[in-house]
Amino acid sequence: MRSHAAGPTYQASLDIVIDRLERQAVDAREKPRGKVRPDEARARRPAGSPTEGSDEPEPAVSRIVKTKRFAIEPMFEEDALARMEELGHHFFIFVNAESEKVCVLYKRCAGDYGLIEPMIGGEYMPRRDAHRAG
Numbered sequence: 700m701r702s703h704a705a706g707p708t709y710q711a712s713l714d715i716v717i718d719r720l721e722r723q724a725v726d727a728r729e730k731p732r733g734k735v736r737p738d739e740a741r742a743r744r745p746a747g748s749p750t751e752g753s754d755e756p757e758p759a760v761s762r763i764v765k766t767k768r769f770a771i772e773p774m775f776e777e778d779a780l781a782r783m784e785e786l787g788h789h790f791f792i793f794v795n796a797e798s799e800k801v802c803v804l805y806k807r808c809a810g811d812y813g814l815i816e817p818m819i820g821g822e823y824m825p826r827r828d829a830h831r832a833g
Contacts, residue, residue, distance in 0.1 A: 700724060
């Protein structure tokens with residue numbers, strides 16, 4: 700669960716965030732999990748898949764259930780890192796101001812960060828400054 704708020708004072712902002720988190724916790728607890736109605740199970744099953752009563756397990760169906768659109772602005776890698784840390788996210792999508800490409804900045808398990816830069820129609824090329832520390 701995640702929330703943020705702005706208010707006239709630190710305490711007022713904290714009260715708003717606590718209320719929102721409590722509401723999220725209640726919603727999450729009341730949300731049904733792991734139960735699929737029979738009509739939904741039939742709708743998800745591809746043609747030719749096993750029917751009820753067969754011994755074969757049903758294949759898991761992956762699908763996109765949410766699309767998120769957001770404004771994106773060119774920024775430098777250092778600014779993207781600061782914004783990602785400010786938001787508390789594990790990854791951040793931005794337009795690199797130097798290369799003008801959409802990039803993904805992500806937090807690695809060891810605590811440092813990685814950057815994914817797309818290459819369209821070319822071979823993989825390591826970054827020119829990959830030898831620099833930090």
